[in-house]
Amino acid sequence: MKSIVSKKRVFAKFILAMGFFVFVTSLAFGQMKRERTTKVDREIFLAGSIITLPSVTQLPASNLNFTIQHAFGPISDGFKELFGLDASSNIRFGLDYGVTDNISVGIGRSRFDKVYDARVKAKIATFGDAQPTVVSVFGNLGIDSQDNGADLSDRASSHISVLLARSINEKLSIQLSPAWSHFNTAKENIIFGGGIEKEENDLVSLGIATRYALNNQVSILAEYIPVVGSRSDGSEGAFSLGVDLEAGGHVFQIFLTSTQWIAPQYVVSKSRNNFFDGDFGFGFNIHRVF
Amino acid sequence: MKAHLTIKTILAWTILLLSWSPQVVVSQVVETNKGEVEFTSHVPLHTFSGVSKELVGKIDFGTGTVDFYVDLSSLKTGIGKRDKDMRTTLEVDQYPFAEFFGSFTKPMNLDLTSDLAVEVKGDFSIHGVSKEVTITGTLKKKGLSWQLDASWSLLLSDYNIEPPKLLIMKVDEKQDIRISSLLSPESK
CATH class of the missing domain: 2.40.160.40 (monomeric porin ompg)
Structure with missing residues (x-):
């Protein structure tokens, strides 16, 4: 019985410590996680033609x-x-x-x-x-x-x-x-x-x-x-x-x-x-x- | 002993749960992921702008912190080749974001319905360089949301950015930045 109470006490202390740690760090380091919002396609060819062949490179809208x-x-x-x-x-x-x-x-x-x-x-x-x-x-x-x-x-x-x-x-x-x-x-x-x-x-x-x-x-x-x-x-x-x-x-x-x-x-x-x-x-x- | 343990356990679990959701404690958090940021560059006889509508930001009125960032690849100047040159100049693959993290310099009266002049102080980072800046702007309440408008200027050399050239003309060192964003209560 004593051992169970002791384990519960250790567990409670652990939860308490974790809680304080996460709580304090979440306030102190409240920066958002940076996430990329835009994917840039890798350029396959640089211009609309390769030499004489037309290439897949597309002109952006209104360009x-x-x-x-x-x-x-x-x-x-x-x-x-x-x-x-x-x-x-x-x-x-x-x-x-x-x-x-x-x-x-x-x-x-x-x-x-x-x-x-x-x-x-x-x-x-x-x-x-x-x-x-x-x-x-x-x-x-x-x-x-x-x-x-x-x-x-x-x-x-x-x-x-x-x-x-x-x-x-x-x-x-x-x-x-x-x-x-x-x-x-x-x-x-x-x-x-x-x-x-x-x-x-x-x-x-x-x-x-x-x-x-x-x-x-x-x-x-x-x-x-x-x-x-x-x-x-x-x-x-x-x-x-x-x-x-x-x-x-x-x-x-x-x-x-x-x-x-x-x-x-x-x-x-x-x-x-x-x-x-x-x-x-x-x-x-x-x-x-x- | 049992009662003592129970109270301690409840206290521990409460703190842990609160820590997972700090907005429960600090409820006045507004955010956006569709804010607008615009830069204006000057070259002799010509001015051009780049705009992104993917500014991500969060203001925590409880703690007074202000956090904004934009993926620099989302900036569009209207000419694809120029966008590519800009990404190369800013080394976007290595430094993908321009970001600000700081806090309000003065307490604010959030009950005001008129434009609220605000000042924030914090670190602005781009191209792998951070500098402390102070930015002024306005906040205006719109229902449960807040409209934020702010502008400031930066010098490319402060951030180790080599001004790009348009043919033989060099882009001016000074870049004017403007942000405009409607921030709404944080979705839980």
Whole structure:
């Protein structure tokens, strides 16, 4: 009996001591527990385009992005042509606007074939926190505005792509972009030395791209856009290798590329050079968000 | 002996239970998790603001303590790239919060229905640096809730924050901070 009373007394003292301790500390250290309220998605790519491929990176709502994309002639032309800078170059000016955080629309104009384009990109889904996977769809409508007497419908082209991107870790990201490109008119081009090369109305491609972050500001980029199935005569899968530089609200992309085409359906159909044969030129993109 | 033990046990359990719910003793606790905080930055020829509506705060009128914090990732300036630059500058991954913990400097008459000028003194922390600050503001009773408005300025160099650059223009050292929040009785 004595032992039970003694145990009860010890227990009561313990409860009393605990109570005082918790009570006093709760008054003395009344700070709330700090808890994160916002999750910031890890960036898979820094800009809306990788080099020529559209990326899953979405423009936030109400943000306006101005883009200059520039691709010069072949470096293999040598010093006489200042390594392609004297050659005819393609340039595209574009404006994109974030309608919501998940949908953006844009317009642009390229010098080659005087192509006006309108595009839309929508993020469909995001999976995972630490290693996010993003699924987006991208559509582009192009109109060739050359003064050649063609009907408007014959000038139209389109490109629809699913963008599947994943951040493998903090440094490495990859993207797959299966796409269907369509031209209302398949052109036939007379080539030097005789013969005709025929372009395709419909092309299927599988864009593959990667980004490797060297630090917060600088990344290495690579992309390859092989055509799967029938392709335009004489065309080659476009390959590009570049560097992403992020500074003060701008993203600068400096690259070597085997294509001078910029609108994605034109890249798929009309790129004629093989990067690994040394047929590539210098190019750059500048993205500025307002 | 038995009676003595029983009284002691009841006393112990009472204190323990009270300690689990200190608001039973100090009932005048109001809180929010949807307060608004805004900073205004100046660069030559340009001013921009960042806003968060995820300010978390608690005022305990019983003990006079004031506790606020905001997840810095929730601040939005309207331009995604600028938000990213800001998170990089503030090293948000390492120091995710801006926080204040302090107490009222003077006793207050909580029965007043007009705006109540208040002053708090305590530690403001950001970027891993804490400094003692005194902040003035107003409290106004709205039913059972209290509307708090306060503003003050801080110098980035006081908190080891390197002012970011917008191209060649450097953001001003001085940042104006404003908070506005409706605090409601603590939910039990």
